[in-house]
Amino acid sequence: QHCHEDGADSCDDTHEALEGNRWQFHCIGKGDDECVRLEEYYSHAPEYRRYEHAVFLKPNHAGEVIDVNIVPGKTHQMIAKAVDPPIYEIPNFLSDEECEYVKKKALATGMVHSRLFGANPDTNIEDLKGPDVFRISRQTWLRRDNSDIMMTSWKDRIEKLTKMPRKYIEDSEPFQVVNYGVGGHYHAHTDSASPGPEEMLRQKELPCCYQTDCPIDKNVQLCCKVCRYMTVLVYLNDVEEGGQTAYPFADLPGEDLQEKLKSGDYLNLSKHCNDATIAVRPRKGMAVMWYNHAKDPTTGLIGDPLLSAYHGSCDVTKGEKWIANMWISVPPYEHWDKPSSFNT
Numbered sequence: 001q002h003c004h005e006d007g008a009d010s011c012d013d014t015h016e017a018l019e020g021n022r023w024q025f026h027c028i029g030k031g032d033d034e035c036v037r038l039e040e041y042y043s044h045a046p047e048y049r050r051y052e053h054a055v056f057l058k059p060n061h062a063g064e065v066i067d068v069n070i071v072p073g074k075t076h077q078m079i080a081k082a083v084d085p086p087i088y089e090i091p092n093f094l095s096d097e098e099c100e101y102v103k104k105k106a107l108a109t110g111m112v113h114s115r116l117f118g119a120n121p122d123t124n125i126e127d128l129k130g131p132d133v134f135r136i137s138r139q140t141w142l143r144r145d146n147s148d149i150m151m152t153s154w155k156d157r158i159e160k161l162t163k164m165p166r167k168y169i170e171d172s173e174p175f176q177v178v179n180y181g182v183g184g185h186y187h188a189h190t191d192s193a194s195p196g197p198e199e200m201l202r203q204k205e206l207p208c209c210y211q212t213d214c215p216i217d218k219n220v221q222l223c224c225k226v227c228r229y230m231t232v233l234v235y236l237n238d239v240e241e242g243g244q245t246a247y248p249f250a251d252l253p254g255e256d257l258q259e260k261l262k263s264g265d266y267l268n269l270s271k272h273c274n275d276a277t278i279a280v281r282p283r284k285g286m287a288v289m290w291y292n293h294a295k296d297p298t299t300g301l302i303g304d305p306l307l308s309a310y311h312g313s314c315d316v317t318k319g320e321k322w323i324a325n326m327w328i329s330v331p332p333y334e335h336w337d338k339p340s341s342f343n344t
């Protein structure tokens with residue numbers, strides 16, 4: 001590996017030929033040893049050089065701890081929880097004061113009951129309760145406000161953490177703030193495009209939702225597809241009991257995953273929270289970051305959805321739970337030059 005000692009960004013352009021493929025290394029620590037080897041890089045054909053490429057940071061093993069500089073003068077840790085998909089915990093991503101600020105701001109905008117894609121708009125969701133309900137929470141969106149120093153600094157940290165081109169961070173949706181009470185949960189789901197083969201084929205030609213005005217809370221599947229390449233979720237409080245973020249299929253061998261997915265039952269986290277291979281306990285200010293898609297090895301843009309990235313929130317059994325979601329969207333090659341409707 002050819003990472004330079006003089007800082008994180010100096011080795012972003014380091015390439016090494018390996019059996020005809022190109023590999024890229026990103027030095028996210030200080031020395032050579034802390035370089036993280038990324039997935040195979042794009043093929044360097046001229047048509048794939050016109051735009052900025054996504055980054056996929058893969059840990060060497062679960063439990064790996066990587067020091068990162070995301071705030072000047074401070075060191076944070078990225079703790080790998082899983083390899084497939086890569087899931088990382090980043091303690092103290094936000095300070096206590098920042099968490100309080102986000103909650104206050106969210107309450108001021110007004111929180112509404114969360115809906116699902118394709119949900120019947122006539123249902124009175126406020127009355128729905130119990131383990132059979134897929135999602136029970138309240139939420140709001142915090143719109144981009146470039147004069148807000150906290151939000152800008154938050155995006156800086158996400159950029160340093162993910163190594164993603166700033167463009168994709170700026171293009172992405174507003175921050176979503178979610179609040180769960182006792183009994184609140186969100187059964188296991190994917191944050192991005194429906195991963196079934198037929199669905200993928202049907203949606204192939206569609207632009208990404210963030211590039212359109214398609215209403216994201218209705219049945220959007222006919223108009224656009226969700227292209228949330230990665231998720232950065234931040235816990236805004238300590239939850240007294242329950243409320244873990246659970247990944248029922250993380251790091252499972254392919255056959256076991258297929259079997260569990262087929263049964264469908266494992267998606268119900270009110271029943272199966274404890275069967276999940278990875279469950280992250282909320283801690284105020286901590287971020288969890290993971291990939292919902294592979295990186296397309298040819299185009300360097302969003303690739304196939306990762307079934308291993310199914311996740312959700314277990315029931316809050318005592319107290320309440322506050323989170324903020326930041327999704328980073330990346331287009332597929334067919335739509336790489338379409339502008340984002342959020343970055344105006």
Ligand SMILES: O=C(O)CCC(=O)C(=O)O
Binds near residue numbers: 186245246314323
């Ligand atoms: O609350 C959690 O831990 C998970 C939330 C989630 O998956 C989502 O909002 O998409």
Ligand SMILES: [Fe+2]
Binds near residue numbers: 190191311
């Ligand atoms: Fe999610």
